[in-house]
Amino acid sequence: MTTFTLYELNSLVRQTIEGSMDQDYWVDAELSECRESRGHCYMELIQKDEFSNTPVARASAKCWKNTWAMLQPHFERITGQPLHAGLKVRLKVYPQFHEAFGFSWIVTDIDPTYTMGDMARRRQEIIKQLKEEGVFDLQKELALSAFALNIAVISSETAAGYGDFVNQLADTPFDFHTQLFPAIMQGEQVEQSIITALNRIYQQQTELFSSPFDCVVIIRGGGATADLSGFDTLALAENVANFPLPIITGIGHDRDESVLDMVSHTRVKTPTAAAQLLISNIEKTQHQIETCEERIAHYAQSRIEIEQLRLARLSEHIPPLFSLVKARQEALLDRHLQTIASHLQRTLEKEGHRLNLLEQRAQALDPTLLLKRGYSITLHNGKLLRDPLQVKPNEEIETRLEKGTIISIVK
CATH class of the missing domain: 3.40.50.2300 (Response regulator)
Structure with a gap:
């Protein structure tokens, strides 16, 4: 069995790839990493399982400086954003294997409309869920x-x-x-x-x-x-x-x-x-407030003018109304005075008659009238004596008659 050095084996791989894959390919993938260095763009591509979201494929990709200088502004102008992790992209690539650096896909073109379509699809899914x-x-x-x-x-x-x-x-x-x-x-x-x-x-x-x-x-x-x-x-x-x-x-x-x-x-x-x-x-808001202020001021001024006119009309009627009211009140006062005077006169007459009766009763009770009729009044210590037992022996009593007074000593 032939044994190769690593460089020889990698060279064989490079020749095989270059011989069997000598064209460009369009590939759909998701960016898991994207960075620039010295004007070159380095990407990590990934494909996830549709149901489990688990990565099922990975690969590195590079876009060299001269190509990236043209593709980058075009992509950003169309999509409104730069390449970044998480974007779905469609890249035109060819394979390259280097004995020292290994395998990578070399990017020659990017289709921004694919990314736009994926972005639009994701946005529609978000909008649908929100609704x-x-x-x-x-x-x-x-x-x-x-x-x-x-x-x-x-x-x-x-x-x-x-x-x-x-x-x-x-x-x-x-x-x-x-x-x-x-x-x-x-x-x-x-x-x-x-x-x-x-x-x-x-x-x-x-x-x-x-x-x-x-x-x-x-x-x-x-x-x-x-x-x-x-x-x-x-x-x-x-x-x-x-x-x-x-x-x-x-x-x-x-x-x-x-x-x-x-x-x-x-x-x-x-x-x-x-x-x-x-x-x-x-x-x-300020305009509405100023408009309301103007309306309030206009209404207040209009109301003041109306009330001033009404007061002027009322003031014209005050003198005759006052004379009429004064005459009515004076007549009413005269009637009240007459009523009071009549009532007072009747009261005075009634009270005068009652005084006459009292005077007659007082005259009828005058003790001098009794004395003239032959009666006498006996006093003891200046008080009317009614009971003989009130007088003790040797005490003095006074008997008043019509013609004089008799002083007696009780035995």
């Missing part, structure tokens, strides 16, 4: 406060879009208050980072002594080449859809709406547009 859960339109049912001035902002602290948003609000006469909840807005950590920020906002919103927020704004800068796949996930969409405050998205891209945009309360394209939305909301 089946009954949460897809929950945010639309919330009302943005007419006085939305306290804003919770989810963004990268260093993003230019965040600075533009804050500066635009600050340049208004309105008293906006913003609080930043920093989050990663690009790459694979977008989903969990934004969910964490939402949880922090909710926690602060429910604290006893904290100032409540009126709405949440999720903003970021970026253009067509930005990585937006993190905004098309089920977990993030469910968190946003079920959030109790209106959420405004200004992610800053021109392609079709992300799932996050679809389930949010209001979607605008850029952070500055989100700021303008809030400013317009307050301006509308």
Whole structure:
């Protein structure tokens, strides 16, 4: 049996591959890893079992610098995002085996429409599930406060879009208050980072002594080449859809709406547009208040004028009405005086007659009349004596007669 050196055996493999697989092949796979180094792109390809999600095939792929310089901008322009782990891709490759570095597929072309189709399919699956859960339109049912001035902002602290948003609000006469909840807005950590920020906002919103927020704004800068796949996930969409405050998205891209945009309360394209939305909301409220103030002032002025006219008409009727009332009251007073005088006269006559009767009774009871009739009155110690037993022997009694008084000593 012939024995080969490793280099000889690898050379035999290379010659076999080059001889039997001398053309390019289109392959569908998922990226498990994708990185750039010195202008080259290095990929790890994977295929998972349809039912168990277990990897059933793996391979390495490379796209050399000259080719990658043309394929990268084309792919990102079409899909709106760079190649990254988790994307489904269709690559045009040919096999290469190197004695020192082993086997890899060399990428010569990428079909962005395949990735777009897979992204669209996944988005439709997420949208379908959200609708089946009954949460897809929950945010639309919330009302943005007419006085939305306290804003919770989810963004990268260093993003230019965040600075533009804050500066635009600050340049208004309105008293906006913003609080930043920093989050990663690009790459694979977008989903969990934004969910964490939402949880922090909710926690602060429910604290006893904290100032409540009126709405949440999720903003970021970026253009067509930005990585937006993190905004098309089920977990993030469910968190946003079920959030109790209106959420405004200004992610800053021109392609079709992300799932996050679809389930949010209001979607605008850029952070500055989100700021303008809030400013317009307050301006509308201010206009309504000013309109109401004008209406109230107009109504009050009109009412004052009406009441002044009514008072003027009433004042014209006051003198004759006063004379009439005065005459009526004077006549009523005269009648009352006559009634009082008549009643007083009758009372005086009645009381005078009663006094006469009392006088006659008093005269009839006058003791001098009794004395004139021959009767006498006996007094003891100045008091009328009625009982002889009241007098002791040797005591003095006084007897009054019509013509004089007799003093006697009792024996």
